[in-house]
Amino acid sequence: MGEIPESHPRYLSLKTREKISQAMKKGITHETGLIAHGRGEAFDYLIGEKTTSFADDAERTAAAALLIAENPVISINGNVVALAPEECISLADLIPAKLEVNLFHRTDVRVDKIVKELKNNGAKEVYGKTADASIPDLDHDRGLCDREGIFSADVVLVPLEDGDRCQSLRNMGKTVIAIDLNPISRTARTANITIVDNVTRAIPNIEKWVKKLKNKEEKELKEMVRSWDNEKMLEETLSFISKRLNSLF
Numbered sequence: 001m002g003e004i005p006e007s008h009p010r011y012l013s014l015k016t017r018e019k020i021s022q023a024m025k026k027g028i029t030h031e032t033g034l035i036a037h038g039r040g041e042a043f044d045y046l047i048g049e050k051t052t053s054f055a056d057d058a059e060r061t062a063a064a065a066l067l068i069a070e071n072p073v074i075s076i077n078g079n080v081v082a083l084a085p086e087e088c089i090s091l092a093d094l095i096p097a098k099l100e101v102n103l104f105h106r107t108d109v110r111v112d113k114i115v116k117e118l119k120n121n122g123a124k125e126v127y128g129k130t131a132d133a134s135i136p137d138l139d140h141d142r143g144l145c146d147r148e149g150i151f152s153a154d155v156v157l158v159p160l161e162d163g164d165r166c167q168s169l170r171n172m173g174k175t176v177i178a179i180d181l182n183p184i185s186r187t188a189r190t191a192n193i194t195i196v197d198n199v200t201r202a203i204p205n206i207e208k209w210v211k212k213l214k215n216k217e218e219k220e221l222k223e224m225v226r227s228w229d230n231e232k233m234l235e236e237t238l239s240f241i242s243k244r245l246n247s248l249f
């Protein structure tokens, strides 16, 4: 693909596709990650490719949950590292939280490549290679994780997760924060806090909220998380999409 002119009306979207495509060629993103990206783009179109007020609320609540967590972990897959590596590292440093590579289509080679990519972008420690534990009820490779990372985490941020693993993490008693542009996916409906936003906007916005909330009392942060109504937010997001679509004609 030739250089995309900045004046192109779909510049950002095309650049993002280019990043995913390059990461696939490097063996970082699985080929099915391209399909998942396409599904995400379609939903991003429906919300207007901007952070909605509902997503902003979820991002604030996610920041609160991450700040009060004892062992928070940010789960990284091939799409996330292709789209927002520096943003994830910066957020992890600030909270602080651990970074763990956790893949649906897991191979040691791909885990290694993603760990290296994160380290090249400045990550000091990346979990996921040891894979000395597994998430119960998931078939072998998808469930592999690190005992010191996701397995023992109390709060897990899972950008672009699949519904089964999200449910299994919840069954383990963890608080799951999902970033998923599809408000009707199983993941979106299963997570404790669902952020219906593009991962490229969501991660920096969670970081913005972490900075704002960092000095708040723990009691206040706990109350924000306790009072979060995920189902209501999903209903409001769907209603926002349907009103937006009606208003276009």
Ligand code: ATP
Pocket (backbone or CB within 6 Å): 036, 037, 038, 039, 040, 041, 043, 079, 083, 160, 161, 162, 163, 164, 179, 180, 181, 182, 184, 185, 186, 187, 188, 197, 198, 199, 200
């Ligand atoms: P589920 O199992 O939860 O029903 P699924 O089968 O659609 O979901 P995947 O195929 O793993 O799950 O797709 C990942 C999800 O990630 C999709 O719902 C897609 O909308 C979302 N997604 C893709 N790209 C992005 C992105 N850049 N930011 C946020 N979400 C995204």
